[in-house]
Amino acid sequence: MDILVGSLFAGLLIGMVLALVALGLTIIFGVMDIVNFAHGEFLMIGMYTGLLTAQGLGIDPLFTLPVAGVVGFLLGVICYFGFIKFLLRGPMVAQLLGTFGLMLFLRNLALLIFGSEDRAVHQGILVGKSFEIGMGVIVSATKLACAGLSVVAFLAVWLLMNRTKIGKALTATSLDAQGARYMGVPTQKMNALAWGIGGASVTIAGALIENFWSVNPFIGLLFTMIAFAIVALGGFGSVPGAFFAGLVVGMITELPGFWDFFTYTFEADWMVDIPMTSFKYMWVYVAYFVIMVLRPRGLFGWKQ
Amino acid sequence: MEAIRNALDFSDFPRLDLIVASVVGIAFITFPLFPHSTFAMVTMIQFLMFSLYGMGWNTIGGYGGQVDLGKAQYVGIGAYTTAVMLIRWDVPFWVSMPIGMFFAVIWSFIIGYPLFRLKGHYFAIATIATSLVLKDIFEVWDFVGAARGLEISPIKYHPPDFLRLIFREDVYYFYVILGFFFIGVLYMNWFRKSRLGFQLRSIKDNEDVAQSLGINVHWAKVKTYAIATAFVSMVGSFHACYIKSIEPEDTMSLDISILIALMAMLGGAGSLWGPIIGAGILIPLKSYLKEWLGAQAGLVGIDLIIYALIIMVISAFEPRGVWGIVEKFRRRKRN
Amino acid sequence: MAFLEVHNLTKDFGGLRANSNITFSMKRGELIGLIGPNGAGKTTLFNCISGLHPVTSGGIIFDEEDITKLKAHKVAQRGLARTFQVYAASGDLTVIENVMVGCFMKTHLRSRAKARATEILKDLSIDDTADYLVNELPVAAQKRVTMATAIASEPKLLLLDEVAAGLNPNEIDEIMASIRHVHDDMGITVMLIEHVMELVMKISHRVIVLDYGEKIAEGDPEAISKDPRVIKAYLGERYVKEHGGAEESKE
Numbered sequence: 001m002d003i004l005v006g007s008l009f010a011g012l013l014i015g016m017v018l019a020l021v022a023l024g025l026t027i028i029f030g031v032m033d034i035v036n037f038a039h040g041e042f043l044m045i046g047m048y049t050g051l052l053t054a055q056g057l058g059i060d061p062l063f064t065l066p067v068a069g070v071v072g073f074l075l076g077v078i079c080y081f082g083f084i085k086f087l088l089r090g091p092m093v094a095q096l097l098g099t100f101g102l103m104l105f106l107r108n109l110a111l112l113i114f115g116s117e118d119r120a121v122h123q124g125i126l127v128g129k130s131f132e133i134g135m136g137v138i139v140s141a142t143k144l145a146c147a148g149l150s151v152v153a154f155l156a157v158w159l160l161m162n163r164t165k166i167g168k169a170l171t172a173t174s175l176d177a178q179g180a181r182y183m184g185v186p187t188q189k190m191n192a193l194a195w196g197i198g199g200a201s202v203t204i205a206g207a208l209i210e211n212f213w214s215v216n217p218f219i220g221l222l223f224t225m226i227a228f229a230i231v232a233l234g235g236f237g238s239v240p241g242a243f244f245a246g247l248v249v250g251m252i253t254e255l256p257g258f259w260d261f262f263t264y265t266f267e268a269d270w271m272v273d274i275p276m277t278s279f280k281y282m283w284v285y286v287a288y289f290v291i292m293v294l295r296p297r298g299l300f301g302w303k304q
Numbered sequence: 305m306e307a308i309r310n311a312l313d314f315s316d317f318p319r320l321d322l323i324v325a326s327v328v329g330i331a332f333i334t335f336p337l338f339p340h341s342t343f344a345m346v347t348m349i350q351f352l353m354f355s356l357y358g359m360g361w362n363t364i365g366g367y368g369g370q371v372d373l374g375k376a377q378y379v380g381i382g383a384y385t386t387a388v389m390l391i392r393w394d395v396p397f398w399v400s401m402p403i404g405m406f407f408a409v410i411w412s413f414i415i416g417y418p419l420f421r422l423k424g425h426y427f428a429i430a431t432i433a434t435s436l437v438l439k440d441i442f443e444v445w446d447f448v449g450a451a452r453g454l455e456i457s458p459i460k461y462h463p464p465d466f467l468r469l470i471f472r473e474d475v476y477y478f479y480v481i482l483g484f485f486f487i488g489v490l491y492m493n494w495f496r497k498s499r500l501g502f503q504l505r506s507i508k509d510n511e512d513v514a515q516s517l518g519i520n521v522h523w524a525k526v527k528t529y530a531i532a533t534a535f536v537s538m539v540g541s542f543h544a545c546y547i548k549s550i551e552p553e554d555t556m557s558l559d560i561s562i563l564i565a566l567m568a569m570l571g572g573a574g575s576l577w578g579p580i581i582g583a584g585i586l587i588p589l590k591s592y593l594k595e596w597l598g599a600q601a602g603l604v605g606i607d608l609i610i611y612a613l614i615i616m617v618i619s620a621f622e623p624r625g626v627w628g629i630v631e632k633f634r635r636r637k638r639n
Numbered sequence: 640m641a642f643l644e645v646h647n648l649t650k651d652f653g654g655l656r657a658n659s660n661i662t663f664s665m666k667r668g669e670l671i672g673l674i675g676p677n678g679a680g681k682t683t684l685f686n687c688i689s690g691l692h693p694v695t696s697g698g699i700i701f702d703e704e705d706i707t708k709l710k711a712h713k714v715a716q717r718g719l720a721r722t723f724q725v726y727a728a729s730g731d732l733t734v735i736e737n738v739m740v741g742c743f744m745k746t747h748l749r750s751r752a753k754a755r756a757t758e759i760l761k762d763l764s765i766d767d768t769a770d771y772l773v774n775e776l777p778v779a780a781q782k783r784v785t786m787a788t789a790i791a792s793e794p795k796l797l798l799l800d801e802v803a804a805g806l807n808p809n810e811i812d813e814i815m816a817s818i819r820h821v822h823d824d825m826g827i828t829v830m831l832i833e834h835v836m837e838l839v840m841k842i843s844h845r846v847i848v849l850d851y852g853e854k855i856a857e858g859d860p861e862a863i864s865k866d867p868r869v870i871k872a873y874l875g876e877r878y879v880k881e882h883g884g885a886e887e888s889k890e
Contacts, residue, residue: 087620092371092425092428093365094623102612104615105616288433289437502740515710517741
């Protein structure tokens with residue numbers, strides 16, 4: 001029983017962080033209909049930023065979030081003005097391949113600068129500590145803190161989008177760019193802002209994740225695909241959608257835990273042989289496919 | 305049959321194109337007779353392989369306008385079918401290749417039917433998802449060697465073995481793939497003039513108009529997707545016999561899928577020569593960059609950085625590819 | 640026996656009712672005009688008839704077959720062709736290739752499709768543009784191309800959507816001649832949406848008028864042009880929605 005609850009809880013926690021990863025993607029897509037293959041690479045950069053800042057300044061990794069955020073914001077804006085702006089004029093094939101090129105570029109640049117070995121966080125206030133939350137379920141303190149900070153970041157972005165003038169301008173642009181332009185909303189600046197906010201949210205997510213996940217230049221792709229799945233499930237363009245879909249996907253990745261629970265409870269030996277752990281992320285892709293075919297708009301989306 | 309006549313008839317191309325194509329064709333045929341390095345031969349073979357991959361992709365991605373970024377899974381199906389059948393049951397290439405194509409096409413129908421309900425970005429991401437799923441399955445499936453993959457050791461056989469396609473010298477492989485290449489070109493020539501080809505182009509133009517011209521859009525896409533998979537699987541089978549060592553990470557990764565799409569896009573998606581031109585630029589570029597730059601100590605990955613920059617520049621500034629530029633130029637001259 | 644019958648056709652888009660309870664019928668060989676102010680639902684009606692949109696309620700019978708639930712490509716295969724108002728071409732097909740797509744509905748052979756396409760282009764006097772991309776042509780020629788593509792499928796019924804929009808008087812005469820040719824000489828029944836009144840009134844046997852999604856009048860051109868309800872629909876500022884009843888004049 002505690003396996004089940006433990007998996008559920010772990011799934012929720014990781015889900016909250018994954019939701020933050022996906023947030024940036026959905027904002028960018030909402031505002032300008034472009035799918036960013038390099039999204040995972042931004043995350044990777046966020047992870048390295050957090051790691052290096054913490055090690056360089058000797059502070060706790062959790063305090064590096066603002067730095068990561070700034071780096072992400074700048075990165076997003078620079079990418080927009082330097083490259084994405086031109087990409088938007090072309091056909092979708094070119095856009096997809098273009099952001100893929102960006103992904104390769106960032107990935108190999110990181111490889112060049114950082115080398116290919118894994119790096120991880122070893123010190124920190126919360127590293128190695130865990131809580132027990134009843135029913136014999138043990139939760140790592142870092143994961144709990146990260147999930148909490150994730151939710152905070154999410155709320156911050158949601159408030160920004162819905163309660164500030166700039167946020168409303170962004171929403172206007174995503175609903176109807178031309179109309180917004182007629183109302184005086186500067187599309188280019190909005191696009192750049194979307195990339196900035198998107199970049200910042202994912203780099204912050206990276207700085208959070210690197211507290212319990214080691215980093216190397218190649219982990220970007222996995223997160224890009226997870227982010228895609230979350231955004232598609234939650235509906236492209238929907239901020240709350242990204243949150244709930246993130247939780248769902250988080251729990252899907254903990255499926256092996258559920259599977260173990262079932263195999264124990266029902267004593268089905270044949271089930272044990274199926275290597276569910278290796279399939280952790282595969283189920284995310286399957287879920288994406290199934291959901292998209294059955295309900296293309298996702299759970300909350302309004303963009304088709 | 306009119307189909308064969310159509311395949312052989314290149315008369316709707318301008319003279320210049322045909323002259324260049326013939327010269328290049330002859331150059332290919334006679335290539336091994338000229339002094340060349342092993343490296344050049346390997347690059348040539350890769351070029352021909354990727355031209356074929358690109359041509360296959362071009363049917364659904366170029367003429368059809370459906371951006372498919374999951375072709376690598378079919379490379380895998382073709383490669384693994386041939387490899388497994390050779391290693392376990394000593395099945396010759398010429399039998400396992402069509403069987404591989406058969407499996408590939410079956411799989412393409414299974415996922416193609418639901419897949420083509422999606423459009424645009426959603427479709428593209430779904431193609432990636434399916435390809436990664438298959439790759440993940442292959443990585444844990446012991447029957448195909450899981451993550452270690454499979455190896456074909458030539459010592460077990462007696463090269464040159466034309467049945468099993470095991471040779472010691474590359475030049476044999478070169479002529480086999482060149483043969484496939486010419487067949488591929490003829491097929492594409494037929495395709496772009498066929499009813500299905502026209503239907504696809506109409507679909508790419510405007511799906512509503514295509515529908516009201518009696519075209520069953522969904523079915524046309526699914527059919528073409530199957531054709532593309534057959535192409536890719538065929539070359540995948542060849543790949544297994546040539547490289548002789550396959551594993552999911554090499555054969556079925558996203559990088560391969562993107563590379564395939566890139567061939568056609570760079571050269572000019574939706575045109576006959578496009579994928580060939582694209583492969584002709586990208587494959588030598590990739591190989592030589594790796595040779596000159598990649599090996600230098602301390603500069604790991606710089607060849608890929610340059611490669612990535614090229615992709616970015618082309619996507620941003622000339623998305624219609626090289627052939628697109630040629631056609632634009634010609635059109636302007638005519639008007 | 641009616642060739643095309645539409646009963647009580649209603650089409651809703653979420654909360655918006657684009658077509659409301661429309662009923663009319665057409666005989667084989669007629670030439671019917673469909674007019675009405677912008678937004679009246681004319682193109683939506685065409686979309687419903689040709690199968691592009693599913694209807695919310697009501698029925699369509701074409702050549703004694705119920706086509707209400709048929710998808711667009713099946714409707715087209717039964718001999719119902721149409722043109723589109725806004726043709727967002729991606730510029731990939733030349734004129735003759737466009738028409739050939741239509742021909743491919745009737746044949747599988749390229750040679751036959753090409754021959755037939757060339758014939759049609761000659762018929763509509765645009766054969767000299769055969770190798771140009773559609774969007775390289777002037778508007779008038781583009782309209783002829785869309786007509787040519789539609790008739791290439793050898794339809795029994797042709798729906799033309801604003802083929803005269805954006806044409807100058809000379810071009811309007813030319814397209815009128817083309818329409819007459821298609822109708823009289825090729826024996827195709829035609830229904831056309833038009834805003835250019837002189838064209839519609841001169842050429843149609845009967846005219847149907849839509850406004851705000853409803854059919855408000857039907858009759859021969861002479862009667863329609865004098866019908867107060869029609870005049871109000873086009874010129875009146877406020878329009879009281881009353882089907883066939885007397886209206887208050889808001890002069």
